[in-house]
Amino acid sequence: MDFQLSEEEEAFRKEVVSFLDEHLPEGTERTPEFQAKWTKAIRERRWVGFSWPQEVGGGGGGIMEQVILKDEMAKRKAPALGSCFMGLAWVGPSIIQYGTEEQKQKYIPDILDGKYQWCTGYSEPDSGSDLASLKCKCERDGDEYVVNGQKIWTSIAMWSKMMILLVRTETEVESKHDGITCLLVEMDTPGIEVRPIKNMSGGAMFAEVFFDNVRVPVENRLGDEGQGWQVTISALASERSSIAEVHGLIRKIEEVKELARNTIRGGRAMSEDPGIRRRIAQAETKIEAMRLNGMRFLTKQLKGEPLGSETSINKLHRADLEIGLGELALEILGSSSTLMGGDDAVDGGAWAKYSLNWPEVVIGGGTPNIQRNIIAERILGLPKD
Amino acid sequence: MNFGFTEEQELLRAEVRKFLDQNAPLERVREIVEAEGGPGTDPALWARMAELGWVGLNMPEAHGGVGLDLETLLVVLEETGRSLFPSPLISTVLAAKAIERFGSEEQQARWIPGLADGSKVGTFAFMERSDTLGAEGVETLAKPDGDELILSGEKRYVTDAAAADLSVVAVRSGSDAQSLSLVVVEKGTAGATAVDYDAMDLTKRIGSLTLEDARVGTDCVLGEQGAAWPAIQWLLDLGAALVTAEAVGAAEAALEITTEFAKERVQFDEQIGKFQGVKHPLADIYVDVESFRSLVYYAIWALDQDADDARVAVSRAKAYCADAFPQAGIMGVQLHGGVGYTWEYDIQLYLKRAKWVRPMFGDADHHYERVALLGDL
Numbered sequence: 001m002d003f004q005l006s007e008e009e010e011a012f013r014k015e016v017v018s019f020l021d022e023h024l025p026e027g028t029e030r031t032p033e034f035q036a037k038w039t040k041a042i043r044e045r046r047w048v049g050f051s052w053p054q055e056v057g058g059g060g061g062g063i064m065e066q067v068i069l070k071d072e073m074a075k076r077k078a079p080a081l082g083s084c085f086m087g088l089a090w091v092g093p094s095i096i097q098y099g100t101e102e103q104k105q106k107y108i109p110d111i112l113d114g115k116y117q118w119c120t121g122y123s124e125p126d127s128g129s130d131l132a133s134l135k136c137k138c139e140r141d142g143d144e145y146v147v148n149g150q151k152i153w154t155s156i157a158m159w160s161k162m163m164i165l166l167v168r169t170e171t172e173v174e175s176k177h178d179g180i181t182c183l184l185v186e187m188d189t190p191g192i193e194v195r196p197i198k199n200m201s202g203g204a205m206f207a208e209v210f211f212d213n214v215r216v217p218v219e220n221r222l223g224d225e226g227q228g229w230q231v232t233i234s235a236l237a238s239e240r241s242s243i244a245e246v247h248g249l250i251r252k253i254e255e256v257k258e259l260a261r262n263t264i265r266g267g268r269a270m271s272e273d274p275g276i277r278r279r280i281a282q283a284e285t286k287i288e289a290m291r292l293n294g295m296r297f298l299t300k301q302l303k304g305e306p307l308g309s310e311t312s313i314n315k316l317h318r319a320d321l322e323i324g325l326g327e328l329a330l331e332i333l334g335s336s337s338t339l340m341g342g343d344d345a346v347d348g349g350a351w352a353k354y355s356l357n358w359p360e361v362v363i364g365g366g367t368p369n370i371q372r373n374i375i376a377e378r379i380l381g382l383p384k385d
Numbered sequence: 386m387n388f389g390f391t392e393e394q395e396l397l398r399a400e401v402r403k404f405l406d407q408n409a410p411l412e413r414v415r416e417i418v419e420a421e422g423g424p425g426t427d428p429a430l431w432a433r434m435a436e437l438g439w440v441g442l443n444m445p446e447a448h449g450g451v452g453l454d455l456e457t458l459l460v461v462l463e464e465t466g467r468s469l470f471p472s473p474l475i476s477t478v479l480a481a482k483a484i485e486r487f488g489s490e491e492q493q494a495r496w497i498p499g500l501a502d503g504s505k506v507g508t509f510a511f512m513e514r515s516d517t518l519g520a521e522g523v524e525t526l527a528k529p530d531g532d533e534l535i536l537s538g539e540k541r542y543v544t545d546a547a548a549a550d551l552s553v554v555a556v557r558s559g560s561d562a563q564s565l566s567l568v569v570v571e572k573g574t575a576g577a578t579a580v581d582y583d584a585m586d587l588t589k590r591i592g593s594l595t596l597e598d599a600r601v602g603t604d605c606v607l608g609e610q611g612a613a614w615p616a617i618q619w620l621l622d623l624g625a626a627l628v629t630a631e632a633v634g635a636a637e638a639a640l641e642i643t644t645e646f647a648k649e650r651v652q653f654d655e656q657i658g659k660f661q662g663v664k665h666p667l668a669d670i671y672v673d674v675e676s677f678r679s680l681v682y683y684a685i686w687a688l689d690q691d692a693d694d695a696r697v698a699v700s701r702a703k704a705y706c707a708d709a710f711p712q713a714g715i716m717g718v719q720l721h722g723g724v725g726y727t728w729e730y731d732i733q734l735y736l737k738r739a740k741w742v743r744p745m746f747g748d749a750d751h752h753y754e755r756v757a758l759l760g761d762l
Contacts, residue, residue, distance in 0.1 A: 001387060001388055001389065001390070001456055001682065001686045002386060002387045002686075003386055003388070003683070003686060004386075005386065009386075064386060257760070257761075257762060260762070261762075271762050274754075277753075277754065277757040277762055278750065278753045278754070278757070280757060280760075280762060281704070281753040281754070281756035281757040281760065281762070282704075282753055284701075284756060284760060285680070285701040285704060285705055285753070285756060286676070286705075288680065288701055289676035289677070289679055289680050289701075289705065290676075292388070292679035292680060292682070292683050293675060293676060293679045295386065295388045295679075296388045296389070296679055296682075298386070298388070299386065299387055299388040299389045300389075302386070302387075303389075310675070313671075313672045313675055313676065316668075316669075316672050317672070317676070369661070369665065371668075372661075372664065372665040372668035372669065373661070373664065373665075373668075375668035375671055375672070376658075376664035376665070376667055376668045377664070379671065380640075380644050380664075380667055380668070380671060381644070381648070382644065382647060382648065382656075382658035382659070382663075382664045382667065383648070383655075383656050383658055383659045384659070385659050385660065385661060385664070
């Protein structure tokens with residue numbers, strides 16, 4: 001085992017640090033001017049799409065360098081690399097892998113520049129975790145596909161210009177994984193209606209999307225007709241392997257510690273309460289386990305071995321932590337924990353809101369019980385239910 | 386970065402695995418530990434392991450060891466854990482490490498060769514009646530008398546207490562909170578009596594060492610007299626890490642045994658492993674074992690490197706393991722149904738090992754509190 005960086009890696013780390021010193025001085029305010037300058041600088045460095053091939057405008061960087069880059073940026077609380085979240089996380093990689101030359105030229109630069117958002121039209125009202133059972137109808141009519149049906153739980157559909165959409169082009173199939181096709185759809189195409197779903201925290205992140213005779217040019221198909229499932233699987237795999245989420249949790253646990261130090265109840269700081277101390281230490285330990293699990297997965301990748309279902313381990317930990325940290329914060333706060341506003345609401349009720357927002361990450365990408373099935377069946381070899 | 390083992394280490398793992406499968410399957414382990422009045426170990430097997438270099442694996446070459454790091458020992462421990470192999474390996478390594486790291490060249494030459502070649506068993510004796518891991522828990526007195534020390538007190542929960550030919554003992558040499566010393570007490574010293582207790586986990590011997598005006602020469606003191614607290618803390622950390630490393634193999638075996646059972650056992654016309662009520666807890670055990678595996682691998686590496694975060698890394702690993710391993714054992718027995726509770730089935734052996742692991746060198750409460758302290762809480 002060796003956790004030290006090699007000489008080249010250390011040199012790269014120093015390059016990142018000096019870049020951050022120059023472009024992100026201590027106490028930088030996140031003004032629009034700063035954001036614009038920052039975006040320009042990281043694009044010039046080709047740090048957005050860091051690991052993508054250089055031919056498509058990516059950085060051509062290695063996995064290890066990417067980890068170093070993300071680590072150093074997280075330490076400095078630097079703004080994210082790029083602003084098109086889903087485009088960078090899996091739409092871009094899918095287009096790079098399965099797209100035509102035209103599609104790459106048309107979409108990749110915009111994703112890198114963060115010109116607009118992408119959303120993901122996967123789930124349907126009756127498909128739930130059984131994604132492959134989707135029914136959204138799609139028939140070919142000359143040079144166009146005609147889509148009819150409905151999607152649900154589509155994150156940020158109301159703020160997106162494009163959607164990566166899964167539809168059924170064939171119904172008579174041997175396996176439900178066949179006959180699915182992937183389309184790249186402009187959200188302002190006539191016949192698309194987006195209805196935001198108000199969630200339990202009062203906001204809306206998800207939407208329902210309705211398709212009524214929506215015409216999509218055949219050239220917007222990603223991959224072959226009927227190949228949609230493979231396109232999706234490789235996209236979801238890159239979602240599951242993303243180890244960057246640990247940085248967000250590290251920030252969150254630091255905030256919880258700060259909250260425990262600052263919250264005085266019964267004349268003492270909650271950070272002195274043994275039960276609270278233990279639970280904070282437990283959460284911190286779990287986050288560290290996630291970080292180290294991620295490094296073990298990374299080692300496999302560096303050796304050229306494919307990542308399998310083991311990444312579900314960290315998905316389960318994350319689900320636990322996202323829910324648990326919210327609950328822990330509320331317990332620290334005590335009676336004021338239920339307030340969403342007013343003078344007594346700590347941070348304007350931010351913790352109350354946080355504690356209601358976990359479904360976005362816990363259910364998206366497969367519920368915890370689905371992850372447990374994946375581990376039990378694919379790793380432990382237990383029979384399918 | 387490489388978070389994995391080298392080819393040599395994997396070869397060693399295969400060798401140890403093969404050796405234990407051939408010589409110490411669980412039926413043999415049961416024979417060894419259930420033998421009335423027996424030593425609780427197999428001296429012939431222990432001698433062969435020593436010959437193969439596994440006992441002295443990370444003891445210094447100059448004194449008969451192989452000179453490899455803790456990380457390589459970790460490979461051996463995972464396998465001895467998987468087999469629940471009953472041997473004084475961890476206690477002997479702890480004694481040797483104490484002498485190597487804190488003793489003089491002369492002391493190393495006097496004691497390490499016997500430990501490395503397996504002819505002597507060592508142990509580290511810290512705990513007392515207060516049952517805490519703090520310096521204040523050490524009450525055993527070391528009274529100077531010329532070039533001798535007179536020791537009096539009682540050490541408890543000492544692994545392999547009766548088998549140990551030499552015990553590295555934490556003693557109080559002054560009234561200052563932390564004025565502690567480490568002394569080597571050899572078997573046969575007048576006034577030193579070791580006995581083993583009846584214990585739940587028959588594969589781990591545990592006992593006490595009573596010192597009644599036992600005299601040892603000042604040349605038996607490791608390092609500077611009265612200044613051993615940092616050394617003791619390091620040994621407690623090492624102990625916690627080694628116990629956790631062995632627990633990785635044991636917990637993994639418990640998971641394997643239960644998973645196999647779930648595939649074979651048919652109820653309601655189905656293999657029970659088909660039911661989510663069975664497969665989900667097994668998946669959770671897998672998540673836990675893999676997680677404390679990552680934590681202890683890193684902790685061992687950090688100890689090898691004397692890294693700044695070694696202490697917190699050890700605490701995280703031991704804390705996670707001390708909760709998760711017993712849970713895995715309990716769930717394993719439960720998923721077996723009634724037979725899991727029988728003496729005949731093996732899963733209960735792993736549950737007992739888990740219960741041994743829990744308090745050894747600090748339970749989850751102790752280590753989570755240390756994580757909190759070291760994390761500025």
